[in-house]
Amino acid sequence: MPTDQCYLVIPASGVGSRMKAGIAKQYLTLDNGLSVLDQTLKTLLAIKSIKGCVIALAPNDQSFQHSPFSTHEKLLAIATGGEQRHHSVINALIDLKPHVKDSDWVLVHDSARPCVSPHDINRLIEQVTQTDIGGLLATKVVDTIKLGEQNLTKSTVDRSNLWQAQTPQMYRFGTLLNALITADADNISITDEASAMEHIGLQSLLVESSKQNLKITTPEDLLLANFYLKTNLN
Numbered sequence: 001m002p003t004d005q006c007y008l009v010i011p012a013s014g015v016g017s018r019m020k021a022g023i024a025k026q027y028l029t030l031d032n033g034l035s036v037l038d039q040t041l042k043t044l045l046a047i048k049s050i051k052g053c054v055i056a057l058a059p060n061d062q063s064f065q066h067s068p069f070s071t072h073e074k075l076l077a078i079a080t081g082g083e084q085r086h087h088s089v090i091n092a093l094i095d096l097k098p099h100v101k102d103s104d105w106v107l108v109h110d111s112a113r114p115c116v117s118p119h120d121i122n123r124l125i126e127q128v129t130q131t132d133i134g135g136l137l138a139t140k141v142v143d144t145i146k147l148g149e150q151n152l153t154k155s156t157v158d159r160s161n162l163w164q165a166q167t168p169q170m171y172r173f174g175t176l177l178n179a180l181i182t183a184d185a186d187n188i189s190i191t192d193e194a195s196a197m198e199h200i201g202l203q204s205l206l207v208e209s210s211k212q213n214l215k216i217t218t219p220e221d222l223l224l225a226n227f228y229l230k231t232n233l234n
Helices: 036-045 085-099 118-131 173-185 193-199 219-233
Strands: 006-012 050-057 075-080 105-108 135-140 145-149 152-157 163-172 205-208
Touching: 006 036, 006 085, 036 050, 036 118, 036 219, 050 085, 075 085, 085 105, 085 173, 105 118, 105 173, 118 135, 118 163, 118 205, 163 173, 163 193, 173 193
Parallel strands: 006 050, 006 105, 050 075, 135 205
Antiparallel strands: 105 163, 135 163, 145 152
């Protein structure tokens, strides 16, 4: 068992405007009675190798205080969410800093991915700690991908090396914080942690995971998440 510990960061300050639900999507209620965020926390905080967690919330968040996880023993701090997702992650990492070593591992997971499999998380941790380069859950692209221009097909993209990135994404604390701060200062588009690592010249291990680890973005996604939770995780 590695001496370096694993910690969790969850950016949860988005508003989820595409859901058109009137509340932030992480607080929508699933069929099992839990909010999307609470289901995510239920799964992640049950992972034995995760020693602590920091959640980034919107400055005006009034909902998380009612969560059963607001007093969880693994919750180390609540960070202030930033303008963009990566700003929230940076803020959470700064709040996590007093609790960790630079060599400790951090898993960053989207609050709106409540169907992530504990098996896949444990595989990610096992494989990343063995290779020591950082990595992420991802699925291979199986659909035919078209490059379009003005709503017309321009070409067909070779999908043999294409992956769809998921979370958690797992890196050494010191390296991840440096990568995010550097990419932000350089005005690089940071769509996930792996893109920040790529900006500083570091590759990430792709760990194949279930397609059920969807990110809830639209009402249809919420229906699908409820189906997955009923059939696989309960």
